[in-house]
Amino acid sequence: MITDFNLQILIEPLLHWFAGHARVLPWREEPTPYRVWVSEIMLQQTRVEAVKPYFERFTKRLPDVEALAECPEDELLKLWEGLGYYNRVRNMQKAAVQVMEEYGGKLPADYEKLLKLKGIGSYTAGAIASIAYQIPVPAVDGNVFRILTRVSADDTDIMKPSFRSLLEKELREVMQGMEMPGAFNQALMELGATVCVPNGAPLCEQCPWNRLCLARKEGRIAELPVRTKAKARRIEKRTVLVIRDNDKVAIRKRPEKGLLAGLYELPNVEGRYSQDEIVHLVKEMQLSPIRVQKLENAKHIFSHIEWQMEGYAVLVEEAGFDTEAEKMAENHLIFVDAEKSQEKYAIPSAFAAYAKYMGIRLGNEKFLVTD
Secondary structure (H helix, E strand, O other): OHHHOOOHHHHHHHHHHHHHHOOOOHHHHOOOHHHHHHHHHHHOOOOHHHHHHHHHHHHHHOOOHHHHHHOOHHHHHHHHOOOOOOHHHHHHHHHHHHHHHHHOOOOOOOHHHHHOOOOOOHHHHHHHHHHHHOOOOOOOOHHHHHHHHHHOOOOOEOOOHHHHHHHHHHHHHHHOOOOOHHHHHHHHHHHHHHOOOOOOOOOHHHOOOOOOOHHHHHOOHHHOOEOOOOOOOEEEEEEEEEEEEOOEEEEEEOOOOOOOOOOEEOOEEEOOOOHHHHHHHHHHOOOOEEEEEEOOOEEEEOOOEEEEEEEEEEEEOOOOOOOOHHHHHHOOEEEEEOOOHHHHOOOOHHHHHHHOOOOOOOOOOOEEOOO
16 A cells, blocks of 8 residues: 555665656756646657647747737637547637736746636646746646556545545655655656556566565555556547638637537538538538539547547538628528638648548549439
């Protein structure tokens, strides 16, 4: 159990190992509070290598809290496009506005105050406080859960909130008086990300704790950490439409609440549709389809939902953007320049398989609409 294990003996070998094995990462080169914050939010649910180019682009365009607070939403979402979980960046902007109003544009050097900012939980607050301000508070993520339950052979269900509280309490006590709490937290994360890895066999021979690890001694590494199995994802079958009017393509904005809230998307409906049914559906949108082309099937997995999609490219007669403005509004569709659509509008990666058809013309294989 973690409460019976002497965490103090882990510190020296861990920090020694980290000094020689820490990866060179852009947010570590200049660990300001703002850069630490941006990196930690981006790294939620996203691999380090995937985050690097997004971090560089984001911080170049929005180098500080003030720039983030003032950024137009469409541009903000475009900067975030590809990272997913867009509420993360929306919450960041809300927190940035709060920081501008309450703290003069500087993230507070106070763990409890950081916790009160929108979208910042105990892990992110701990990371900012310890790495940027050297405040001795823990930052417990999945990596930390894994390495500490293994080294102590603790088989408590890590999904229990009470276990997180217990682990944070134990670490906080160990960290009091520590000279480099930020390095300690980063070392814990690094060990879990590169040695005691989440997928596949851990690299025990490279671990600074290999002689201290109880799970290794007991042959229980594969059993730990223990976590309650997540509920099975709900399957949703959807049909996605790439509706083209010569050099224009139809998109629409999703509702402000719910999945992919407020983002632009390709028109889509729940269920499976034949080509004849697609023609009828497009006519109900008060558009005049000329031809329909079947596109490939695709799949996208969210945390709790799996979309199983089929797609159609639909060429329609000129929509008449002035005279048909009210009809377009009724369907929540807007027609935008096809070639520039993906430069200006943030289309979620869920539609990536079909978004690639937004800027190209239909192929020769087609279903002609004759009635």
